[in-house]
Amino acid sequence: MNKLPYDRTSKESIQEYAMNLKEKTFRDVILDDPNITDEDRAILFEYYNDYRTKGSLGQLIEKHFFFYDINNNSEADFNEAGVELKVTPYMIKSNGDLKAKERLVLTIINYMKDYKESDFLKSHVYEKCALMLLIYYLYEPNKERLDYLINYIKLFQIPEEDLEIIKNDYKIIIDKIKNGKAEEISEGDTNYLGACTKGANANSLRDQPFSNVKAMQRAFCLKNSYMSYVLNHYIVNKTEDYEAIVKDANILKTQSLENYILSKLKPYYNQDIEFLKHKFDIPYTVSNKAFTYLLAKGMLNVVNEKIEEFEKANIKIKAIRLR
Numbered sequence: 001m002n003k004l005p006y007d008r009t010s011k012e013s014i015q016e017y018a019m020n021l022k023e024k025t026f027r028d029v030i031l032d033d034p035n036i037t038d039e040d041r042a043i044l045f046e047y048y049n050d051y052r053t054k055g056s057l058g059q060l061i062e063k064h065f066f067f068y069d070i071n072n073n074s075e076a077d078f079n080e081a082g083v084e085l086k087v088t089p090y091m092i093k094s095n096g097d098l099k100a101k102e103r104l105v106l107t108i109i110n111y112m113k114d115y116k117e118s119d120f121l122k123s124h125v126y127e128k129c130a131l132m133l134l135i136y137y138l139y140e141p142n143k144e145r146l147d148y149l150i151n152y153i154k155l156f157q158i159p160e161e162d163l164e165i166i167k168n169d170y171k172i173i174i175d176k177i178k179n180g181k182a183e184e185i186s187e188g189d190t191n192y193l194g195a196c197t198k199g200a201n202a203n204s205l206r207d208q209p210f211s212n213v214k215a216m217q218r219a220f221c222l223k224n225s226y227m228s229y230v231l232n233h234y235i236v237n238k239t240e241d242y243e244a245i246v247k248d249a250n251i252l253k254t255q256s257l258e259n260y261i262l263s264k265l266k267p268y269y270n271q272d273i274e275f276l277k278h279k280f281d282i283p284y285t286v287s288n289k290a291f292t293y294l295l296a297k298g299m300l301n302v303v304n305e306k307i308e309e310f311e312k313a314n315i316k317i318k319a320i321r322l323r
Helices: 011-021 026-032 038-048 056-064 160-178 224-235 249-253 257-268 273-279 291-299 308-313
Strands: 084-092 098-100 104-108 132-138 149-156 193-197 205-208 211-216 218-222
Touching (some): 011 132, 011 149, 026 038, 056 084, 084 224, 098 224, 132 224, 149 224, 160 193, 160 249, 160 308, 218 224, 224 308, 249 257, 257 291
Parallel strands (some): 084 132
Antiparallel strands (some): 084 098, 104 218, 132 149, 205 211
């Protein structure tokens, strides 16, 4: 194809063209590609329906819809417009809610190189998520992969309040590399930005710069819980009764989310249950299983039903009674 049906230098043009994917299947994309023969289509159907070709549905969109050759460049997919393409699945839960099927992998962590950049906004991983064209398709286990339906398409830029938390997540990961502890990195270390394992098996090990101990290959990713929130609230614009603990994103420029939460709880250390339940007007009975959650909301000055940051990071409140 000599002339592309969109302008690679314009994010608006890229998104407008991408909207043609709405309510199409991946099979439709191959059928609509004017550059391939019927014989080629039959081969492609067999290739892309193979679940072992992990990640290939994104490659299908790159090659047969946007018509650019797949490459391993570190730059964004549409570098001229600063847009990264991400094709990712979602599921419909039994209660009808939408849920991201998996975390969103951004880029492999290069232990030997990435630690040199402490500023997240100048990092390679930020290039991969600064502005993303998110294409969500519905995963249905009883369907062939090519028959999954594409339903949601949108340019997405990480909101400022999320960006501050992600910056701290990045620092936690990079600090472990600098301290020669890359083998101890875990997704549980962070809130929104994770470091997920990325390899065929437990033998996918890599060198690290400040230790002779090899570390499991990992990739920067946006966690499943965060991507579920993005889908429901930033893409679908679902209205729910969520409230943020952090009312001003500037607060997180000087402290982590964890430290801010602890600072909100600290004034109530050594207070007994009787005092707290009267202060926050919470009815306490043995059968009230939500008591701990209601108590935490009171201490965190949250009125609405759900806590936004906890939903994004999949944080659960648990109470342990000590004697």
